[in-house]
Amino acid sequence: MKQQAEVLSERERSHRHLQARLNRMKRLYPSPYFGRIDFREDGEAEAERIYIGIASFEDEDDGTYLIYDWRTPVASLYYDYAPGPVQYETPAGTIGGTMELKRQFQIRDGVIRALFDTGITIGDELLQQVLGKGAESRMQSIVATIQQEQNRIIRNDRSRMLIVQGAAGSGKTSAALQRVAYLLYKHRERLTADQMVLFSPNPLFNSYVSSVLPELGEENMQQTTFQEYLEHRLGDVFRLEDPYDQMEYMLTARHEPDYEARMAGIRYKASERFLAAVQSFGKRLLAGGMAFRSIRFQGRTLVSAEEMERQFYSYDPAIRLANRVHLLKEWLLQRLNELEKAERSADWVTEEMNYLDNEQYQLAYNQLRKRQKGKDPAFDDAVQEEELIRAYLVKERFRPLRRSVKRLRFADVTSLYRQLLNDPETAADFEAFDHGAGTWPQIAEASIRRLDAGELAYEDATPYLYLKELVEGFQTNNTIRYVLIDEAQDYSPFQFEFLKRLFPRSRMTALGDFNQAIFTHAVELASGDTPIARLFGEAETERITLRRSYRSTREIVEFTRQMLPDGHEIEPFDRSGGLPAVVFAANEQARIEAIASDMADLLAEGFGSVAVICKTAAESAAAYEALKNVCPHLTLVDKHTASFEQGTVVIPSYLAKGVEFDAVLIYDASAETYGAESERKLFYTACTRAMHRLRLYAVGEPTPFLAGVSPSSYSVVERP
């Protein structure tokens, strides 16, 4: 039998192996390679022709490589060099030589459609063709046209922390996904897709990027959002506000009386300063002030909070907070054992025994026997039987108490968080942060009000969880080896600190664009001594900046970059597509008509995806109502939308993050809607979603963000 089993499992293995090979061949068949380099290694007389494709392909007879996987060391030459002297790294060292030819192919269905011999960058012609195509509802892989600077991100395997600051459309997300594929290939002996996790801005984005890796023959990495993690940790205790609701508040509640205070609170609570304040609060708890919940049973206090406090502070002061909490847990379980014994003779037990019907009695009896494993031969002794039944009854009743002690429910984190907010030191620290605004009591009170109602504001959720972990011990995930964080500018220093602790054995790649920072608590990525750079220290941190934007036409990039203070640093890729237009409509009705007729024109031109981007969810809903009868097949996207398809959509600005459309229509680019300076980046983000066409609509005064844009960069249309 054993022999047979071995034979079978051997066959299974070889079947799996052959199946994988077959799949690889099927993927290669329609388009076996996309590049060729002729490389003459130093000391060799002849150049070798190296064909590069999405997977390797060997000659069965002599084992030579006919096609090299794009992730092999030698393939990096293709991405990094123009013909001339070149070198590449292998595990055995650096190999130098000369590249005599670099050629690109476009092969579809087994037929060579085009080929180009290329110079410095990977074929502008090919890139032109790729970028000139329409937007897809799913992101595409870019292996055939990876650019040199993107290749640095993809193949970087040295630093603990890789920070990428990249302009809108510079290929950060693309590079991140190719990087996953690269790492899975490079470390294929010991790394699997479920040891990598991508944090994305929203669930919609997950579906957008989901097909890139399978297309490359790899499994998808794990994907999540920070909010999902918060829900997982705190969702059973609180109703959590999500970042979109916070965003809606930021964008719409400007006229509410405590708006400014809350905004200041959001800024502070996301800051490194508040992180330090929470940590120092944690230190103070070592000496006193811990909050506990009494353990109560049938209306009586079994162990009071005061008792716990006394016990807690009787431990060696050198012991860490979380360790003391665990000591206290053990102590409490012990106490419960004693109390449980004493409880057996209580009146309620006698009473309950009398009420046990036969069936229940039998059940209890059987359970007891099972637990005793037949050890006690004198079981039928009536006295002992009664004792055992009593013990059983009490044990059952104590079970929930025990469970909640094991879950550390006796440590009252909510009270502690309340204490932290009410702490004069926190107030003083906030004042120093916000230069004496004097609004802390208002901020603290609002948070506490929500806390008491079982709610946690988005800005409170991470600090709360952090405090909880200080008290209960940090949870860690040791299986994850690579964490990739997209849209990293939208994470607070708190959240970064958190992720670092959560994944202690992991390397991190943070990709973002400070110019698209839409939350108040944005972090700078590009330069300087920033919180993210401090996370692992300069020595373990590497930074790469991407300046070239591939998504949008030259005209769109030139138009949008003028809205930014340092926009001149962004380089457009040379692809043309008509000037952006600003449409001035005489009134609402004229605006709707203009959008409807433009949309019809764009669809007639062959654009498959057109988005009407609105500022908020409310504006989106209103726009959808106004447009749905005049624009056929329109869909409204909101935060619950799980995936999105080709076609025409109405979408709030912050959900359009990270994705792209053939044409973007900014529903309302008037000063009334985008007037506040704090919304500049949001507006920029919305405009940069466009690949081929961008049109802005305004009734009345246009947004002041256009003031810095040269009139020659856009056309003006009047709609009476």
Ligand SMILES: Nc1ncnc2c1ncn2[C@@H]1O[C@H](COP(=O)(O)OP(=O)(O)OP(=O)(O)O)[C@@H](O)[C@H]1O
């Ligand atoms: N080397 C490349 N070859 C072909 N297409 C590319 C390349 N780099 C980027 N692109 C294309 O440019 C577009 C933008 O890429 P991506 O979404 O990765 O950029 P991003 O930096 O994440 O953008 P944003 O910050 O605006 O969300 C995508 O359509 C992508 O396919």
